Amino acid sequence: MDQFDSIRPYNDNEVASVLQRLLADVDFLSIITQYRFPVASRYFGWLLRPIIAGKLRSELKAVNSVAALQERIESYVERSISQATDGISFSGIEHLQDGQPHLYLANHRDIVMDPAFVNYALFQAQHSTPRIAIGDNLLQRPFVSDLMRINKSFIVHRSLTNRREKLTAFQLLSAYINHSILQDRESIWIAQAEGRAKDGDDRTESAILKMFHLSRKDEDFAAVIASLRLTPVAISYEYDPCDIAKARELYIRATTGEYNKEIGEDDASIAQGITGYKGRVHVHFCPVLSSGFTDAKQLANLVDQQIWRDYRLFPVHYLAWALWDQQDAGLEVPDIHDVFEQQEVLTAQREWQRRLAACPAEHRPYLIMQYAMPLQNQYRCNALHA
Known part of the structure; x- marks a missing residue:
């Protein structure tokens, strides 16, 4: 068993079996049916689900690798862009080193669309798409885990409460990120902080930067970060589809001191983020950060300044x-x-x-x-x- 099996994305030889599992999952098919037929699905979901499963099975029958799946997914992303935005633009591609993996550290506004838009920009520019970090709090249903891991996502264990378990999980995550970039030569996308910046204040958590170094803590911090080609990414939405829901959460936190999510709230946020109107979207790739810092605090400050400056x-x-x-x-x-x-x-x-x-x-x-x-x-x- 590979040491990263519990968190890594699925490999090409696992794609076919995972797709078959997804196409037999009632929860997954129900969500697709609701997305495609929001009104009819309320009354005829039982009839539409097998039809959609058959159509997807036909469309995906030749897909036997992650790259082939992403080519198929591109059309769905383009449909989302045409229906829910006034267009996506991107800049800073010239800062990327062609053929080299990068550690993309991005501001975070939307659970699914942030990495989707970064992927789309890189795909259009003919750069390899990254492996995507996703919190295990979003993977509570089996089909969601399958859906994300088949599309180059790896798991970040955020729901652990035991300190020793947390440290072990962070060490594994650090080792995986370093292995992905240095050995597999696959880029990584990860948010600059845990959770979305609901107040619009994009700030990097230094704990995440320390995590990158954790599995190589005997080496110089700056040298480790330089070897990973850390690249800040500024993602700008003209309008946030979840802005009113975020305002409600911030108000409740401010007035009561806490906010407890309702059952299904993350699913609703994901759906609203995908389908809701965003206006224009811009993705900017900042220059690689390889100098000018000696510790995580200094590096966090540099990342913040780049993202703030290049936010559209x-x-x-x-x-x-x-x-x-x-x-x-x-x-x-x-x-x-x-x-x-x-x-x-x-x-x-x-x-x-x-x-x-x-x-x-x-x-x-x-x-x-x-x-x-x-x-x-x-x-x-x-x-x-x-």
Whole structure:
């Protein structure tokens, strides 16, 4: 048994059997049916499921490798892009070393679409797609685990509470990431912090950076990070499909001190993140970080500054900033009309007003914060380096 079998993605020789398992899973087929036929599935799901299973079986019969599966999936990602966005753009591809694996460390707003958009950008640029880190808290149903691991995802054990077990899991994860990049020569995607940045404040957890070094702790920290070609990635959504739900959670946390997820809440977030309107999406690959730091704290600061600086701001960020009562008044933020064309501003104002109206009044400060915070971080970063 391979030491990484409990967390690694599935190999090519496992693809066919996993697909057969998925196509026999009622929960999986129900979700596909609801996505394709949201109304009819309520009444005729029992009839539609076997039809969809047969269609998928026909479409996937020739798929016998992960690469072949990703080629099939591309059309579904493109459909999601055309239906739920106003287009995706990407930049910074020139910072990637062709033919070399990278450790992509990204800001985190959406459970599924963050790595999906990074994958799409890399696929379009003819770069290899990375293996994707996903928390075990999202894999509570067998078909979800199969679905993610067959698409190059590996498991991060976040639900452990015992300190010794946590350390063992972190050591295994560190060893796997290093093995993937240095031995398998496969890139890795991982979020800069555990959980989504629900308040829009993208900050790197130094514990994650220390984890990269954990399995090679006898080596110099900076040298280990340099060998992994750590590449910050800034993912920018014009609109977050889950913004109102995030505002609700932030309000409850602020007023009660805690937030307990309801059963099925993660599934609902995943579905809303995939199908909900996002406006424009931009993915920027920052330069590889290989110097300028000696420890995790310094490295976290460098990652944050790159992501803040290269985050794509849209008109909605300026509209939110104008309403934010916690804004840094010392920043020189230009008027929105000096940055964007009039028509673009008018379109954004209509969508922003719609979102504000749909959000309960007591939750609105947290909705505003989500969109204002990236602007504040960027202008603070620019002022610091002016």
